Amino acid sequence: MRPTLPTLLATLLLLATLPVLAAPDAPADLIYRNGRVYTANARDEVAESIAIRAGRIVYVGGDAGAAAYAGAATRSVDLGGRSVMPGLIDGHMHPLEGGTSLLKCNLNYEAMTVPQFQARIQACLDATRPQEPDGWLEVVFWFQQSMLPSGVSTSSATLDALRTTRPVIVRSSFGHTVLANTKALALAKITRATPDPLGGHIAHDSAGELSGILEDAAFEVFDKLVPKPTPEQDIAAARAALAAIAKQGVTSFLDADAPAESMAAFSAVEKSGHLTARAHFAPPIAPTEAEHLKAAVTRVVAFRGRYDQGPIVATPRLTVRNAKLFLDGVIAGPSFTGAMLEPYHVNAGTEAAPNWQPGTSRGPDVYFPAAPLKEALIGLGRAGIDPHMHVDGDGAVRAALDAIESMRKALPGKDIRPGLAHCEIVAPSDYGRFAALKVFPVLSLQWGKPATDTVDGLRDPMGPERAGILEPSGLLAAKGATIAFGSDWPVDALDEWFALKVGVTRSNAPDAGPKYAGRLGADPGLTRLQALRAATIVAARELHEDDVTGSLESGKLADLIVLDHDPLKIPAEDIAAIKVLETVVGGRVVYDAPGFGK
Numbered sequence: 001m002r003p004t005l006p007t008l009l010a011t012l013l014l015l016a017t018l019p020v021l022a023a024p025d026a027p028a029d030l031i032y033r034n035g036r037v038y039t040a041n042a043r044d045e046v047a048e049s050i051a052i053r054a055g056r057i058v059y060v061g062g063d064a065g066a067a068a069y070a071g072a073a074t075r076s077v078d079l080g081g082r083s084v085m086p087g088l089i090d091g092h093m094h095p096l097e098g099g100t101s102l103l104k105c106n107l108n109y110e111a112m113t114v115p116q117f118q119a120r121i122q123a124c125l126d127a128t129r130p131q132e133p134d135g136w137l138e139v140v141f142w143f144q145q146s147m148l149p150s151g152v153s154t155s156s157a158t159l160d161a162l163r164t165t166r167p168v169i170v171r172s173s174f175g176h177t178v179l180a181n182t183k184a185l186a187l188a189k190i191t192r193a194t195p196d197p198l199g200g201h202i203a204h205d206s207a208g209e210l211s212g213i214l215e216d217a218a219f220e221v222f223d224k225l226v227p228k229p230t231p232e233q234d235i236a237a238a239r240a241a242l243a244a245i246a247k248q249g250v251t252s253f254l255d256a257d258a259p260a261e262s263m264a265a266f267s268a269v270e271k272s273g274h275l276t277a278r279a280h281f282a283p284p285i286a287p288t289e290a291e292h293l294k295a296a297v298t299r300v301v302a303f304r305g306r307y308d309q310g311p312i313v314a315t316p317r318l319t320v321r322n323a324k325l326f327l328d329g330v331i332a333g334p335s336f337t338g339a340m341l342e343p344y345h346v347n348a349g350t351e352a353a354p355n356w357q358p359g360t361s362r363g364p365d366v367y368f369p370a371a372p373l374k375e376a377l378i379g380l381g382r383a384g385i386d387p388h389m390h391v392d393g394d395g396a397v398r399a400a401l402d403a404i405e406s407m408r409k410a411l412p413g414k415d416i417r418p419g420l421a422h423c424e425i426v427a428p429s430d431y432g433r434f435a436a437l438k439v440f441p442v443l444s445l446q447w448g449k450p451a452t453d454t455v456d457g458l459r460d461p462m463g464p465e466r467a468g469i470l471e472p473s474g475l476l477a478a479k480g481a482t483i484a485f486g487s488d489w490p491v492d493a494l495d496e497w498f499a500l501k502v503g504v505t506r507s508n509a510p511d512a513g514p515k516y517a518g519r520l521g522a523d524p525g526l527t528r529l530q531a532l533r534a535a536t537i538v539a540a541r542e543l544h545e546d547d548v549t550g551s552l553e554s555g556k557l558a559d560l561i562v563l564d565h566d567p568l569k570i571p572a573e574d575i576a577a578i579k580v581l582e583t584v585v586g587g588r589v590v591y592d593a594p595g596f597g598k
């Protein structure tokens with residue numbers, strides 16, 4: 001079909017707004033042409049071609065202009081109308097844990113009954129029978145909120161029924177709950193009289209006996225008991241993670257709770273020349289360090305001195321310019337460890353005739369008291385370290401914003417870019433504070449849909465008013481907040497395009513069933529451009545790399561992806577099905593889909 005005159009005029013006008021460069025002094029290494037190049041620049045322009053030389057973009061514009069950059073050795077890719085955009089920047093994930101978990105007993109986030117749950121773990125035990133009688137079994141990717149039927153409970157007895165004498169722990173995919181069998185509890189010396197640790201909870205049944213459920217800091221004791229991976233295994237996990245994220249189109253990431261082992265593993269991969277994404281790390285500062293914050297900040301700065309490789313260049317390297325602080329747990333049931341401003345609701349009726357009313361629990365206290373949290377943020381800011389805080393409940397969000405406000409007053413004019421991860425429930429009176437305080441809400445957009453955790457686990461305990469504003473990405477954006485994206489992998493499966501789809505539609509996958517059909521709550525969701533910018537230029541800004549990545553502009557580093565469909569043009573529901581055909585970091589191809597680019 002021949003283009004219409006209005007279409008031609010619109011295209012010519014768009015291309016006229018792009019930079020006009022002088023004739024190149026050297027050919028490009030790589031040219032993509034005949035496509036739709038979404039730039040994510042300040043005007044969200046779309047071009048036809050992009051040329052790359054020595055790891056940087058040297059031209060963005062029309063096909064005719066790109067031809068001048070072609071030389072005998074230039075690789076020229078005819079996109080055939082396909083889409084190119086900046087590489088995805090994941091502002092909150094746990095890559096070493098994700099890579100390691102791919103190799104463990106894996107429940108794969110699936111909904112299952114208690115017998116199915118037991119059968120899957122028994123199969124792992126049977127497959128590793130030589131480790132009887134005392135070898136630890138660590139099970140991962142348990143979607144606790146999706147156990148069937150809804151509301152069914154599990155306990156140490158669930159695991160004690162398995163045919164084994166081994167200690168077994170099962171880690172919830174949310175990362176805040178562990179289920180342990182009786183042997184594991186005994187080895188950890190946890191009894192019914194063991195007090196809750198700071199920032200954690202040991203659950204008991206109605207008779208006061210241990211239930212086997214441990215929350216947050218309560219299961220840290222297993223870190224000393226379960227054999228740690230060797231450095232060689234960590235390196236293998238880092239490489240597995242890099243391969244997985246390259247396939248998703250991720251070109252930069254923040255390890256949002258980076259242990260020393262993660263920094264060491266990715267550093268080793270970088271030294272071997274196999275680092276395929278820009279790797280940022282946020283070492284944790286634990287609530288137990290509240291009385292020794294100067295030492296904690298000094299420790300983070302020492303990690304920076306050891307692993308940070310300086311300015312961002314074409315070849316991907318490591319940076320350590322963030323610190324992670326947990327302010328609460330998760331708002332979802334059955335944990336309810338998110339710190340809330342108002343109490344969770346409880347069922348004052350019966351299961352057959354429920355009567356949900358405000359209870360007495362607001363969840364735990366914010367893990368860091370106000371004064372130490374303020375001290376921590378000011379100390380980090382002075383050291384040039386950005387705070388990255390886990391905040392799930394609206395009480396934790398407010399505590400974080402209050403501390404950031406104090407930090408801004410103490411350090412006026414300093415370029416500190418705080419990130420508040422998750423923000424699953426935010427008091428409406430706090431929406432505008434994100435923009436006013438220049439705070440990035442770093443949101444796992446895939447959570448903003450009807451699902452077991454948001455419908456079954458939260459609707460009644462939150463009450464109708466709060467349930468209507470869960471996962472407030474669009475509501476925050478409407479008040480001027482600049483939303484950044486973070487997948488939180490492996491808390492969820494690594495599926496960036498499903499997350500971006502949910503960010504726009506607020507809907508689950510069609511096969512989720514009628515119970516989870518429709519949109520979640522009153523939040524309008526993000527526009528397509530807001531969602532794409534959240535995972536590109538805004539996340540780049542969060543990580544202090546927006547001057548060199550996050551958009552496709554002349555002079556910036558060539559971090560880009562080729563897609564099989566245009567996320568700006570296809571039906572919004574189809575964004576979840578987008579496939580990455582090629583991932584390029586600093587001008588180097590780090591992933592090719594089978595059959596593409598050959």
